[in-house]
Amino acid sequence: MQSRILGDRLKHFATLITRALFQASLVCASLAFASAHAADAAAPAESASAAKSTKSKTHKPAVKRKAASSAPASTASRTTHVATRTPVRSVVRAEPSVGELEGLHATEDPLNLKSGVALVLDAETNEVLVAKNPQAVVPIASITKLMTGLLVVEAHQPLDEKITITADDRDTEKGTGSRLAFGTTLTRGELLHLALMSSENRAAHALARNYPGGLDVCIAAMNAKARELGMNDTHYIEPTGLSSQNRSSAEDLARLVKVAHEVPLLREFTTSKEATVRVGRRELAFHSTNGLVREGKWDIGLQKTGFINEAGKCMVMQAELYGRKLIMVFLDITGRTPRAADAERVRKWLGSNPEAFSHESKLQ
Secondary structure: OHHHHHHHHHHHHHHHHHHHHHHHHHHHHHHHHHHHHHHHHHHHHHHHHHHHHHHHHHOOHHHHHHHHHOOOHHHHHHHHHHHHHHHHHHHOOOOOOHHHHOOHHHOOOOOOOOEEEEEEEEOOOOEEEEEEOOOOOEEOHHHHHHHHHHHHHHOOOOOOOEEEOOHHHOOOOOOOOOOOOOOOEEEHHHHHHHHHHOOOHHHHHHHHHOOOOOHHHHHHHHHHHHHHOOOOOOEOOOOOOOOOOOEEOHHHHHHHHHHHOOOHHHHHHHHOOEEEEEEOOEEEEEEOOOHHHHHOOOEEEEEEEEEEOOOEEEEEEEEEEOOEEEEEEEEEEOOOOOOOHHHHHHHHHHHHOHHHHHOOOEOO
């Protein structure tokens, strides 16, 4: 009897020991995991610190003195910072576009275009070759600047007149920055060039602000010009395109492109690849926002690009393909699709389908 009781006690004691060892192993495992997690979290900071240390060691003092003694060095650093930030901001989309919300991308088309709205027509005959939601009214972003530029040219103000960028030209819609700091003074011609080629917002706003009668008169003139051209679905509330309330249709914009192409200065400025302007003691280089212009493989007579979240990526242009002068309008290009992708699709399609030029539909 006693031996049985002793055996039961030994079994109970063994069970207690087993439980204690198991719990101890859990504690050890938790501590090990926490330690590893802390090491992983510290690794990037250590790598950054090591990289910084390595960088500081590999850079020779002579180079540092040269940068420090150069007056434009800090300015160049700021310019580089803006240049690296701008492309990121232009593709990161925080919300669906108006075209996506309205289901425009669900419209089927034979070319599988990525644009929610598209129109391609012969500039001389108005023969429609491609159409996808051509009457849909959507935000047009910086395509707005094409109308702004047209009004500035038609006002016949001196292109060599000096205009100063002020705080009134600040972006109050999206809060974007600009390489044209407040106090920068350029000629009207230079500002027009930057607005059309590089889509410079402060340049466009300053041009409208210095329009005869001021900003409000300029915006009213933009809307009046739209009505004059038969752009009945178009409305502007500001001159840059930063507002999503600037809206139009592909059919309306085709009319604008056709008229704008008749103005030599607009053709020149919208199709130039780059320009340099002097700001104080510095020279700033600006480039075209249109990759097709930069590459130089297309025969483009006039173009303008645009982007805001609500509009997606946009592009209008007049280009000659296969002996025909065509007007192309692509709006609400969403996702990671390059802005020029649909233009390339149309070009390849026309090249392999010459009969496409035999359509009889026309934009009235």
